Amino acid sequence: MDNELRAIKFNRPDYIPMTFAVNSACWHHYDFQALCDFMQERPFLFPGFRVPAAPYRPAHGVNARRGQPFRDVWGCTWETSEDGITGTVVGHPLADWAAFSAYRGPDPAQTDGLDIIDWENVHGRLASRRQSGQVVKGSLPHGHTFLRLLYLRGYENLMYDFADGEPHIERLCAMVEAFNQAVVERYLEAGVQVFGFPEDLGMQRGPMVSPEHFARYIQPSYHRLMTRVHDRQALVHMHSDGDIRALAGMILRSGVDIFNLQDNVNGLDWIRRELKGRLCIELDIDRQSTFTGTPAGIDAMIREEVATLGSPEGGLMMIYGLYPGVPLENARAVADAMITYAGYFN
Numbered sequence: 001m002d003n004e005l006r007a008i009k010f011n012r013p014d015y016i017p018m019t020f021a022v023n024s025a026c027w028h029h030y031d032f033q034a035l036c037d038f039m040q041e042r043p044f045l046f047p048g049f050r051v052p053a054a055p056y057r058p059a060h061g062v063n064a065r066r067g068q069p070f071r072d073v074w075g076c077t078w079e080t081s082e083d084g085i086t087g088t089v090v091g092h093p094l095a096d097w098a099a100f101s102a103y104r105g106p107d108p109a110q111t112d113g114l115d116i117i118d119w120e121n122v123h124g125r126l127a128s129r130r131q132s133g134q135v136v137k138g139s140l141p142h143g144h145t146f147l148r149l150l151y152l153r154g155y156e157n158l159m160y161d162f163a164d165g166e167p168h169i170e171r172l173c174a175m176v177e178a179f180n181q182a183v184v185e186r187y188l189e190a191g192v193q194v195f196g197f198p199e200d201l202g203m204q205r206g207p208m209v210s211p212e213h214f215a216r217y218i219q220p221s222y223h224r225l226m227t228r229v230h231d232r233q234a235l236v237h238m239h240s241d242g243d244i245r246a247l248a249g250m251i252l253r254s255g256v257d258i259f260n261l262q263d264n265v266n267g268l269d270w271i272r273r274e275l276k277g278r279l280c281i282e283l284d285i286d287r288q289s290t291f292t293g294t295p296a297g298i299d300a301m302i303r304e305e306v307a308t309l310g311s312p313e314g315g316l317m318m319i320y321g322l323y324p325g326v327p328l329e330n331a332r333a334v335a336d337a338m339i340t341y342a343g344y345f346n
Helices: 003-008 023-030 032-040 097-102 119-131 146-153 156-165 167-189 212-233 244-255 269-274 287-292 295-309 328-341
Strands: 020-021 078-081 088-091 138-139 194-198 235-240 260-263 278-285 316-322
Touching: 003 088, 003 156, 003 316, 020 097, 020 328, 032 244, 032 287, 032 328, 097 167, 119 167, 119 328, 138 167, 146 156, 146 212, 156 167, 156 212, 156 235, 156 295, 167 194, 167 212, 244 269, 260 287, 269 295, 278 295, 287 295, 287 328, 295 316, 295 328
Parallel strands: 020 316, 138 194, 194 235, 235 260, 260 278, 278 316
Antiparallel strands: 078 088
């Protein structure tokens, strides 16, 4: 069995799965050769690394290209101030409910909800992964439900909708869920083993949506979609940035097998007490600490996290996202600690 699946299923993995993700914007913020050397010197984290073309420029038709507003398949307009950094929605197609009667959502036969997609190619790619013995994964786009509503209506409008019990919001929720269900089904038909539900629900303190409104408008959709994944014997992966402690119970009841959440904003003790042993924790290593901390402090933090949440049986994975502004020596400290403590229990 693949080491990652063994970690997820508490089946004594050989090491803790570690993921180090380098954001695209890093290629024009750090010295190009220094970043290449950093990755080439650490094949455990970057297996098969190939030097990318330089200079870096995001592809056309994405929501991370500076100076080029992007209109997605839902009609939302995105802008970013930094090549490679996902933008923010500045144009909400349903900011006025008067537009709803003529509004039509995208066709899931042609898109996954972010951009145009060729499902035949997706099925072929997933089949190749399965044949090579890799874990076969699929995912909804980041921001599939709550954030999708936010992108369509705008945050303030959406909060008023929830508080007022706006009749239109129920229909919009149903539209979004129906689309997501169609995308989920296409991935399940391709035989995915792990399916992801990524969207950010938390802020620095507390969630962006009240537990009451989450329970009424969001969690039922989560539950139905995740139940369908389990019905097809696949595992559910959930991701959210921010402090989501107030929503965690409802999220877990929806049927989560792997929970990706941030460490310091939720608190290591809370994560250990509420989550350890119940499901596989994919711990997102704090980017604020690595931005301002020291290499020694970073090493100590990661060691403590492994010691607190890890186990020889498994149930722990870790991930770190490198973004511009983190000193490269701190990035090295993160990477080296991940390599060192991946084998902490072996």
